[in-house]
Amino acid sequence: MNRLYIFEHERHDNDKFLIKDLLRVNHINKILKKSIGDLIKITYINHGIGNGEILEVNKSFVLIKINKILSPESPKIHLLIGLSRPPTMKKIIEHGTSMGVQSFTFFNAFHSEKSYMQSKIFNEQNITELLALGLSQSGCFYNLPAVSTVSNFSKIDFGQFQSKIYFSLNSKHSFQKFENNIGENLILTIGPERGWTKDEEENLNSLEFKDYNLGKPILRTEIATFVALGQLI
DSSP: OSSSEGGGGGGEETEEEOOOHHHHHHHIIIISSTTOOOEEEEEEETTEEEEEEEEEEEEEEEEEEEEEEEEOOOOOOOEEOOHHHHHHHHHHHHHHHHEEEEEEEEEEOSSSGGGGOOOGGGGHHHHHHHHHHHHHHHHSSOOEEEEESOOGGGSSOOOOOOHHHHHHHTTSBBGOOOOTTTTTTTEEEEOOOOOOOOOHHHHHHTOOOOBBBBOSSSHHHHHHHHHHHHTTO
């Protein structure tokens, strides 16, 4: 954790927050080795980033007072991903969050394993833990992204997006030449581990998506995601 994440429901009194989650308590005690009076970097989920002061600390809880919180603007990047193996989706959710993604939508592509829709990673508690961990690693983002699943991407209303992109090995357009406007809503679409069908690419074209390639290598779904995000942030 580059920053300790805290939630609104952990507010104890005014600007004080009581952390009882043992993952974070142990991190403060054993990794950061913080004591009373020490300062600590904070990610205040959905509010901002800043720092706080340790008021009390033991093996069971940590009491922190927030001193300063800033709320910088975040990029408006959204991901639409073909359902893939649960470990792959976990990586995309956690590390995509650390790279500023605002929402994740996973859909049943033709080559997706349909049972992945019922994966335990989509349990609300598991999702929240992955998202919070991603934010704690980023050092600059603080808004908890939305995570959803849909049976087919054609059912999504894409009117809110100014830029719509999907990645294809068949594309002749290099994503390195894409010019991103940080103020616009951008959606990146990446297929499942076994790739797109011809019909799916034609469907995306009909929805006015622009196709791009990420280079010659065939990339794993999560690697393609991070390569694309790395060129935007």
